[in-house]
Amino acid sequence: MTIFQQFLLPLFVIQLILRGVSNKHIQRNLFTQRLCCRRQSHFVYIGKDISGSPVNVDVGMCKTHCGTTIRPSHDAGQQEYVKYASMLEFLRSKRMKTHGPAASESSVPLSQVPSCGMNQVCEPTATRVDRMLLFDGAREVEVIQECQCEIKLTQCLRVPALKTYYSETPYETVLDVGGCSRSKASTERFSCVPTKFDSALLETPNQVDLIQTVVACELKESCYRVPYVEYYYETVFHGDGVKEERLKEIDVGRCLGGCSTGNRCLLRSPDDPENCHLWSESHTSSCVPQGYGSHSFISQHGQLRTILSISSCMCQN
Template identity: 75%
Template sequence: MLVFCLFCFCVSVTGVLSKHIDHRNLFTQRVCCKRQSHFVYIGQDISGSPVSVDVGMCRSHCGGASRPPHEAGQQEYSKHSSMLEFLRSKKMRTRGPSAPDSAEVLNHLPSCGVNQVCEPTGIRVDRVLLLEGPREVEVIEECHCEVRLSQCIRVPALKTFYSETPYEAVIDVGGCSRSKGSPEGFSCVPTKFDSALVETPNKVDLIQTVAACELKESCYRVPYVEYYYETVHHADGVKEERLKEIDLGRCLGGCTTGNRCLLRAPSDPDICHLWDGKQSSSCVPQGYESHSFLNQHGQIRTVLSITSCFCQN
C-alpha cells in the first residue's frame, strides 16, 4: 500500500511539473522548418497542355503525426488511474471545452522560436517555355530558421540560374531583412541596386541584385541616374561638350491605403490570412523638378526628375 501511494505521488508530481514546462524549451527538440510542396498553375505549354510547377513553400509550424483512434484511446486512458476516472473525465469533456494537451499546443507553436522566421535557404530559377513565350519561375529548394533582425540591412539571398546545365551559376541577388519593430507604414526595402552577368548558350543575362536597403514608407523614391551630353559656352568663346548627370528617380513599392488585415496568423503577426476588399492604390510621382541644358545640336533640352512619390487611388 505504501509503495502504491509513493508511485501515485510521483505520477502526480510529474504531471504537475509537466504542466508548468515552458513550451519554448521544446523548440530545440522539434525544429521542423521544412520545405513543402506547393503547386502553382503558370499557363499552357506550346502543345496547349496545362503546366503546374511545384514552387514549394516553407512550413513554419510543427505538424504532429495522426494516431489511429484505438491508439489515441489507449493513450488517453493511460493518463487516468482507473476506468471510473477515465469515464468521469470523458463526461466532463462533453459538457465543456477541454484544455489541449502539450502535444496539441506544441503543434500550433512556431517551429523556429520567438525571434526567428522560417525562410528559404536557396531558390532555383527555372525557365519554362509556355505558349505565350518563356517564363522564369522561382522554386524554393530548402528552408531554414533565420533570425528576425531588429535593424534594416541587406541580407544574402542565393539564387541558382540554369540549374543542372554547364552554365549553372549561383548568384547572391541579395534581399532586405524582415526587421521587427518597424514603425507603422514603414518597411525595409531595397534602395540601391547592382547587376551581375550570367553566361548562357545564347547570350549574357544581366541579373539585378540588391546593393543596399533602408527603412522607407510603402511608396518610396529611389535614385535612377542617366547621363546626357551638354554643350557649355564659356565667356572666352570656347565651346565645351561634357557629360551631365541627372538623377531622374523612380517610384517603387506598393500602396496598401485602405487595405486592412482582418485576420492575422496567431503565430506570426506579419502573415495576413484575410484582407478587406478595398482597392489598393498605385505608387506614382508626386513632386518633380526640371533640368534644362543645351544638347549637342545647340538646342535647349528639358528633362524632368522625380523628387517624391505618393499613393494615388
Template identity: 75%
Template sequence: MDVPQQLLLLLCVHLSLTGVLSKHIDHRNLFTQRVCCKRQSHFVYIGQDISGSPVSIDVGMCRSHCGGAFRPSHAAGQQEYSKHASMLEFLRSKKTREPAAPESAEALNQLPSCGVDQVCGPTGMRVERVHLQEGPREVEVIEECHCEIKLTQCIRVPALRTYYSETPYETVIDVGGCSRSKGSPEGLSCVPTKFDSALVETPNKVDLIQTVAGCELKESCYRVPYVEYYYETVHHADGVKEERLKEIDVGTCLGGCTTGNRCLLRSPSDPKMCHLWDDRQSSSCVPQSYESHTFLSQHGQLRTVLSITSCLCQN
C-alpha cells in the same frame, strides 16, 4: 561471472541510464526545427503557356509556426507529450482520441518553430524560367528551409540563387537581399536601394543578373536613384561655347503595392486554406511628383528631362 552475463549486465545498465536521461531531454526544439521549419507546397498561378494551358508552379513556402501540435505554455501538455517516444507516435495518439477544440490564429502564432532569436526562412532557392504567351518569365522557387538568426538592423544579407538548374550552365549567385527587420518603425520596411550586377553564361547569350548591394528603411512604395547622363552645351559670357557631361538622377519607383495574391482554389473542408494563388498585382508603384531639368543639348536644341521625386501606389 562469464562473458555473456557481463554483456547482459552492461546492456541492462545502458538501457536504464538511457531511460532516465530521456525523461530529462526536451525534444521540443529538435522536433519543431525538423517538423515546423520546413518547406510546404504553395502553388501560384503565373499565366498561360504558349499552348494556352494554365500554368501554376509550386514556389513553396517556409512554415513559420508549429500549428498547435503541442502547447508548451501548459504543463499538462508537456507531461502528455513526454509520455511518447516520438512526434509521430504523439500525433497518432491524438488521432485516436476525441478532437480538441480548434485553436485561434492568435494562439497558434505563439508557437514559434525556431528559437526566440530565430525565424524560419528559405535556405536554398532556384530560378525557374517558364515560357508564357507574353514571353519568358523567371520564378523563384524555395527548395529548403531552415532556422536563421532574426536581425533587428536593416542590412544586406546573402541570398543564393541557382540559375539554369540541372543543366551544363548551372550557376549559383549571391543576389543579395534585405533583412526582415523586426525593429522597423511603423509603416517602414527594409528594402533594397543600391544595386549591382552579375553575369551568367547561357546557351544563347550572357544574362545580366541584378543583385542587391545595399538596403534602407523605406515605405512599401519608394523612390530609388537612377542616374542618366546627357551632353549639355553651355554658352559662357565671354562667348566661349563649352560642351560638358550633365548627370541627372531621374529616379525610379520600386516596391510592392497591394498585390493580387487572390485565392483561385480553396479547400472544400477548410475555406481558410488556399491550394492555388494568383500572384498578379492589382496595383502598381508609380511616380507621384516630379521636377524638370532643362538644358541645351549637344546640337544646341532645348531639351527637358523629368526626374521622379516621390512615388505612390495606384490601381
C-alpha cells in the same frame, strides 16, 4: 579496492547515466526544432504550356509552424458554405468556432507552435530559378529548395540570397542576388526595402542575361523613390567666347514598391492563420510620381533641352 572506492563507483555510474539522459533530451529537442522548420510543398498555377495543358509548379514554402496542417481545397470550402443560408451565417458560425468557450479553454495546438525559436524565423536558404515555356511566352519561377532557422534581425540590413540559375545544365550558376531583412519600424508604414542595385552577367546558351542584385537596403514607406542616374552631353558657353562640351549627370529617379490596400482576407482558418478561406475583391493601386523637378541645359546641337526628374512618390488607385 578500498571501501571508499567501492562507494564512489556507483555514484560515478549514476552520473554517467544522468548525463546520457540529459544529452539525449537536448539532442531530441534540437532534432524536433530543426524538424519543424523545413520545406513543404506549395503548388501554384502559372498558366498553360504550348500544348494547352495547365502547368502547376511546386514552388515550395518554409514551414512556419509545427504540426501537420491539412489545407482544405476550394471545393471543400464551397461545400461547407452551402450548408448555411447566407454568407453572414457562415461567417458567424466560423467566428463562434474560433472564439467559443472550447477554443479559449483548450491548450495551444501544435500547429500554432512556431517552427523556430522566439528570436528566429524559418527562411529559405536555397532557391532555384526555373524558366518555364508557356503558351504566352517564357516565365521565370522561383522554387524554394531548402529552409532553416535564421536569426530574426531587428535592423534593416542587406542579407545574402543565393539563387541557382539553369540548374542541372552546363550553364548552372549560383549568384548572391541579395535581399533585405524583414525588420519593421515602429510604424507599419515603413519597411526594409532595397534602395541601391547592381547587376551581374549570366552566361546562357543563347545570350548573356543581366541579373539585378541588391546592394543596400533602407527603411522606407511601401511606395518610395530610388535614385536613377542618366547622362547627357551639355554645351556651355563661357564669357570669353569659349565653347565647352561636358557630361551632365541627372538623377531622374524611379518609383518602386507596392501600395498596400489593406488585408483582403475576410475569413482565416482557425487551425492555420496563414490559410485564407475567403478573399475580398482586389483593388489595384500603383506607386506613381508625386513631385518632380526640371533640369534645363543646352544640348550638343545647341538646342535647349529640359529633363524632368522625380522628387517624391505616392500611391494612386
